[in-house]
Amino acid sequence: MTSSRYSATLIGAGSVGLVLAASLAKAGWDVSIVGARMPLDKISLQDNGVSSEYSVKTFDVNQSFTQPRVLIIAVKSQQVETISHWLPAFDSKSTTVLVAQNGVDQQQTFRNYFSNSPIIPAVIYFNAQRDKPGSVNLRRIGHEDVCLPQQDVTRLLASAFSTGGLRVLLTEDIQTYLWLKLLANISVNPLTALTGQPTGIMHRLDIADSARALMFEALPVARAEGAKITRQDVEAIMKWISTIPPESRSSMLQDKQAMAPLEYQALTGAVVRAGARQSIPTPLNKLILSLLAGSEAELLRD
Numbered sequence: 001m002t003s004s005r006y007s008a009t010l011i012g013a014g015s016v017g018l019v020l021a022a023s024l025a026k027a028g029w030d031v032s033i034v035g036a037r038m039p040l041d042k043i044s045l046q047d048n049g050v051s052s053e054y055s056v057k058t059f060d061v062n063q064s065f066t067q068p069r070v071l072i073i074a075v076k077s078q079q080v081e082t083i084s085h086w087l088p089a090f091d092s093k094s095t096t097v098l099v100a101q102n103g104v105d106q107q108q109t110f111r112n113y114f115s116n117s118p119i120i121p122a123v124i125y126f127n128a129q130r131d132k133p134g135s136v137n138l139r140r141i142g143h144e145d146v147c148l149p150q151q152d153v154t155r156l157l158a159s160a161f162s163t164g165g166l167r168v169l170l171t172e173d174i175q176t177y178l179w180l181k182l183l184a185n186i187s188v189n190p191l192t193a194l195t196g197q198p199t200g201i202m203h204r205l206d207i208a209d210s211a212r213a214l215m216f217e218a219l220p221v222a223r224a225e226g227a228k229i230t231r232q233d234v235e236a237i238m239k240w241i242s243t244i245p246p247e248s249r250s251s252m253l254q255d256k257q258a259m260a261p262l263e264y265q266a267l268t269g270a271v272v273r274a275g276a277r278q279s280i281p282t283p284l285n286k287l288i289l290s291l292l293a294g295s296e297a298e299l300l301r302d
């Protein structure tokens, strides 16, 4: 059976969204984009030196449209409010909402906007950087590209992403995988953004020690929030981080260089908030949070 009858709509045609949309288009899905800053009729993907192009459509939710099987939301977490006016049009039992964002609060955030659609968080392991509208450079890290919760509704998506060239992991314990990825993000994203350096900076011994300290502080918080994470996992994350192509720019560094708001409330902020909830002190992550807030204020000053 061909999967060409399935359709997906993307909100957030940036680095991650373009990679996911290209994968579904490659798998034969009809892909459309809502709210692209400029109309796109194709996505160009560079994957390990190989370029490919996929046709997509751009549409306006004010015109009549058929509900997509999947709505991918790939805006930064601090941008959700700005897309909220489009979301009610997709709130349907037949449309699964795939939230492609770092952090652990995807379900909680999007439950405010969807009462019918199933909401599925996706853990994204690759690095992506949009170089111009509709064009994205994918750098793969480790053995998987996307992790999804094992559910009936995700099997179809998992199979489409696999056909579309992404390596997919299905898990019964998405909470643990979200937190494992969050531990990587509370170290790599702030440390690259605050130093202004690509991910190769993580190879410095002093920076690697700082990364470990941030993660070890967050570990009891993650466990108190239900993630099954051990000290060995922190070492495994450090190993994974060391395999990131050193020229990669974290999503937070990309924002800093674009002088755009930084995504720290959903990352470091999530650890600090959960720590407060669980009465577990998080002084290092609090310090990082204030440095990021200060750095952002300086970026956005003029």
Ligand SMILES: NC(=O)C1=CN([C@@H]2O[C@H](COP(=O)(O)OP(=O)(O)OC[C@H]3O[C@@H](n4cnc5c(N)ncnc54)[C@H](OP(=O)(O)O)[C@@H]3O)[C@@H](O)[C@H]2O)C=CC1
Residues within 6 Å of the ligand: 011, 012, 013, 014, 015, 016, 017, 035, 036, 037, 074, 075, 076, 077, 079, 082, 083, 100, 101, 102, 124, 125, 126, 127, 128, 129, 130, 250, 251, 263
């Ligand atoms: N980049 C990466 O390597 C990775 C990112 N992630 C996570 O994925 C999520 C998405 O990040 P990323 O893809 O990097 O982000 P990007 O900034 O590259 O993409 C977000 C896109 O959404 C668009 N957008 C935001 N608000 C609106 C709006 N109101 N109307 C129209 N378009 C809008 C932006 O447009 P514009 O740029 O014009 O504002 C941008 O194209 C984040 O949570 C990030 O942490 C996870 C793993 C890796």
Ligand SMILES: CC(C)(CO)C(=O)C(=O)O
Residues within 6 Å of the ligand: 102, 124, 125, 126, 127, 128, 184, 185, 188, 189, 248, 249, 250, 251, 252
């Ligand atoms: C792991 C990393 C750093 C990969 O790009 C990431 O998740 C991000 O940039 O937000």
